[in-house]
Amino acid sequence: MDNERPKDDVYNMLSESGYADKAIEYFRNQNNLGIIEDADHCTDLTGPCGDTMKITMNVKGDRIEDAKIQVMGCPGAVASGSAAVAFAKGKTLQEAESLTLDELYRELEKMPEQKVHCARLAIKTLQKAVAKYREEHSAKAVNEN
Numbered sequence: 001m002d003n004e005r006p007k008d009d010v011y012n013m014l015s016e017s018g019y020a021d022k023a024i025e026y027f028r029n030q031n032n033l034g035i036i037e038d039a040d041h042c043t044d045l046t047g048p049c050g051d052t053m054k055i056t057m058n059v060k061g062d063r064i065e066d067a068k069i070q071v072m073g074c075p076g077a078v079a080s081g082s083a084a085v086a087f088a089k090g091k092t093l094q095e096a097e098s099l100t101l102d103e104l105y106r107e108l109e110k111m112p113e114q115k116v117h118c119a120r121l122a123i124k125t126l127q128k129a130v131a132k133y134r135e136e137h138s139a140k141a142v143n144e145n
Contacts, residue, residue: 014075020109026079032086033078034068041136043129047121051077055085055129059137062092069125076115080122083107088126097130099123 014024026032039056046052051073058065067088069081083104088096104119105111111119 018110018112019075019079020111023076023079023083023108023111026082026086026108027075029082032067032069032082032089033071035070036066036068039068041129041133043125043132045121045125045128047073047077047117047124049073049117049121051118051121053077053081053121053125055125057088057129057133059093059133062094064088064091064093064096067129069122073121074115074118076111076118077121079108079111080104080115080119081125084122084126093130093134097127099126 010028011024014027015021019027035054036056036058040058042054042056044052044054051071053073054070055067056069057067067085069085071078071081073081084099087099087104087107101116101119101123104123108119
């Protein structure tokens with residue numbers, strides 16, 4: 001571990017539980033967490049474990065300009081949601097919805113095995129957000145014609 005990373009109780013607990021430094025960074029970094037006021041779209045999803053994620057995003061053309069996520073859940077859910085949103089920013093809708101579990105795990109580097117459901121929830125929430133955005137905007141285009 002490099003000297004720039006804080007060695008505190010939260011870091012130590014997460015590291016000892018099986019989280020890689022990168023996953024811990026996603027958990028601690030607040031850049032992707034929150035809500036976009038006046039967002040183009042908002043979607044939420046609750047997983048079987050009870051964790052809930054809500055994605056807000058702004059889309060220009062077919063590209064996600066910005067996205068934020070709110071997470072009510074464990075560190076694995078927060079890290080997974082934050083990483084999924086980081087992946088989606090700047091991507092086309094198709095690229096964002098194609099995020100795989102392997103790609104998300106590579107980004108996070110390592111999380112405890114029992115947290116794989118958190119990564120799946122993050123992917124499903126992102127996929128639902130893209131699908132609902134497309135559904136709403138294709139309906140608007142039909143109504144405008």
